[in-house]
Amino acid sequence: MKYINLVLLFLAIISCQKEVEPDTKMETIKYIERASGEIQSENVPGEGMLKWLYTSATGKAALNLLVKRKIVSSMGGWYMDSRLSAKRIPEFVNEHRINLNECEFSDIKHYKTFNEFFYRKLKPEVRPVEEGVVSPADGKILAFQSMNDIPSFFIKGSEFNLQTFLGDESLAKKYETGAMAIVRLAPADYHRYHFPASGKASESVKINGHYYSVSPLALRRSLKTFCENKREYCTLSTDSYGEILIVDVGATMVGSIIQTYQAHTSVNKGDEKGYFAFGGSTLVLLFEKGTITFAADLIENTKKGLETTVKVGENIAS
Template identity: 45%
Template sequence: MSPARTNLCYRDRQTGAIVTEPIFAETTLRWFYETVLGFQVLNVFLNNRVFCSLYGWWQNSPSTCTKIPEFVSCYGINLEEVELSWDCYPSFNAFFSRRLKPGVRPFVTQSEIFCSPCDGKVLVYPQLQDDTLIPIKGSSISIASLLDSEVAAQPYVGGSALVIRLAPYDYHRFHFPDDGKANLTKAIKGEYHSVNPIALARVPGTFCRNKRTVTDFNSKHFGRIAYIEIGALTVASIVQTYTPACVKKGQEKGYFQYGGSTLVLLFEPKSITFDSDLIKDSANGLEVHVLTGSQLGKQP
């Protein structure tokens, strides 16, 4: 298996610039997914709940605070946005799942506007195939497999999908994109592969194989939405902070602990129209980096 040394690029929606993505622990990630020995080591020793839990426990230890300044410097994290001073966090994991200052990620207030639930790199799929497949990164992901239920997939046949990939340096809390009623979250057991495109190229069915959680969200203005959080390598846990009940647009839903992660939102047919620039870039396989609360689409 020869390493694929192509750069990963995305469009920064705020500036319009095409950016080469800084890959967290790139050398290690490529060794795991682009060499035979590395992939064997990953699957035998690391791709399991025990390792990820232990790794998460270590990231919660006070000794990891020394990693924060280097992490901030390496990835250009804007500390002016962060709720607390970096030296107030008791561990690296606490900083990783940091909250931001009030008002830093304002949600568009118009009810007809659909807002991004998190920071990250977006791909949109305006019309899912009749057999409910999402063509993510060269593979076709079955909605039924993603939801772990043929019955749960039926409302989204012919609908739309939104995929947002969070890199380790992104703000890792996620929010409700609209007013509505959120039901109890269902946990689906699975594996712990990275969700970086390097890993997706090696394990195309990652989203259906990884540990994930699903929430049935009855949105006030965009119909029924399947709100899916997908864990990844070294993600110790997906934490839900909401209470199942009526929720408000912009309200925090939860957060990912240490590691890159992904959100997938599924929509019923004709319930959302994504912005044209996102549709164009997604059709060309180009991810677009967006911020929490910014417009991604609107009511048809």
């Protein structure tokens, strides 16, 4: 019976039909479209379900007792890897206005499961690699030139502990006075991620954790989510920008973080590093103090409390 209940809960989550309690309130998430400079409102997939999970007493109970656990995300991964899930692709493409002409295979019939489409490859020419340090993913970015600037963005009481996040005291010490970028991938985004600079990449270190959502609706409530979710990190040793720490953070319904690069080898800026299976996900970049300067527009937008859209290969720092 418990497995039937788990299946029912999972189906409720992916259908996102849960009604929000009447007194539940959550702020509208706004961001800057970098190309135009216009402020946009984000359409958050599953917004009703997320509001229920993160703001109501009953939702929080379900979140902590069940939703954050591996079995729920594993069930989600099983479904998204099954041929049954392929029927969701056309609706997903239409709802999120995904440009199929950018995809390596533009015919959705090529993809036999939803996950095959979710971590689809793009044509190399649609993501040109620019000068300087570039975005490792398509998504929305926050850029903090100093770790001291982080508390100003998130709500009071939402603490970010670098040592807890990395699980390594000496590593935390290395980056505690440096800069940080958070690149958040929404479900509709391209979900392969790439190296932000050229250098030598170490092996990935895995940190076990839960599977909380990394939706902005959840993160605004608690940045500590990053310190509790499943994550992996590697060090990219560069000639021009010091040692960049790249942290891949999983989330609810992300059954897998897949690394496709070869550890202890030299990589070029823009080379693929890996991909996320279904769900929203996040990449965190940590830089040693004084090694980079973020683009002015990204810093200014972050100070205003706004994320900025970025694409793979697009300049974010020099």
